[in-house]
Amino acid sequence: NAGVTQTPKFQVLKTGQSMTLQCAQDMNHEYMSWYRQDPGMGLRLIHYSVGAGITDQGEVPNGYNVSRSTTEDFPLRLLSAAPSQTSVYFCASTSGGELSGELFFGEGSRLTVL
Amino acid sequence: GDSVTQMEGPVTLSEEAFLTINCTYTATGYPSLFWYVQYPGEGLQLLLKATKADDKGSNKGFEATYRKETTSFHLEKGSVQVSDSAVYFCAHNAGNNRKLIWGLGTSLAVNP
Numbered sequence: 706n707a708g709v710t711q712t713p714k715f716q717v718l719k720t721g722q723s724m725t726l727q728c729a730q731d732m733n734h735e736y737m738s739w740y741r742q743d744p745g746m747g748l749r750l751i752h753y754s755v756g757a758g759i760t761d762q763g764e765v766p767n768g769y770n771v772s773r774s775t776t777e778d779f780p781l782r783l784l785s786a787a788p789s790q791t792s793v794y795f796c797a798s799t800s801g802g803e804l805s806g807e808l809f810f811g812e813g814s815r816l817t818v819l
Numbered sequence: 820g821d822s823v824t825q826m827e828g829p830v831t832l833s834e835e836a837f838l839t840i841n842c843t844y845t846a847t848g849y850p851s852l853f854w855y856v857q858y859p860g861e862g863l864q865l866l867l868k869a870t871k872a873d874d875k876g877s878n879k880g881f882e883a884t885y886r887k888e889t890t891s892f893h894l895e896k897g898s899v900q901v902s903d904s905a906v907y908f909c910a911h912n913a914g915n916n917r918k919l920i921w922g923l924g925t926s927l928a929v930n931p
Contacts, residue, residue, distance in 0.1 A: 747923040804912040810862030
């Protein structure tokens with residue numbers, strides 16, 4: 706019953722450091738996406754993928770990279786962390802594409818950039 | 820532009836009270852409408868949905884009716900429990916950018 710698994714759950718970085726948030730799903734979903742959640746801003750789409758080898762930018766992609774080498778994994782990379790990237794990050798997946806609205810979310814990764 | 824507007828929280832209720840969380844939308848096309856729930860420390864999960872006008876979505880005692888004439892999808896529950904304390908998000912899928920359009924979320928706290 707794993708569903709969507711995100712690691713780490715918590716991370717503190719210094720400005721300029723890099724890191725990767727991991728996301729894995731075991732439901733064989735083609736569509737995966739990354740959101741950030743900030744107070745008063747709701748959910749904002751960072752990057753998404755409609756299948757292995759295919760990625761695209763969402764609403765707020767700057768400062769983030771993604772890749773999709775397998776169906777199961779969709780890591781999010783911060784190349785040079787900035788305080789503005791302090792947020793809670795959610796990975797999601799679905800079999801029906803984002804417009805189906807039936808997304809499965811991970812438990813989130815809380816990132817603090819000092 | 821495309822948007823979802825939810826009532827501001829936090830909403831605080833006593834156990835067994837009636838709950839309404841308002842949601843109105845503007846959309847480019849003919850949307851399906853969704854309510855998601857986020858329990859403390861967890862990710863969002865789909866609570867219910869409706870795909871066309873006058874449809875009623877329901878789950879776990881929650882209901883919402885798709886009202887095209889008022890562009891609304893208000894979430895209701897007749898008797899809330901402490902375990903319903905969570906943040907509730909309304910969303911639709913008919914934005915111009917072909918992505919889900921999310922509301923800002925409404926926090927609900929239910930006191931025993």
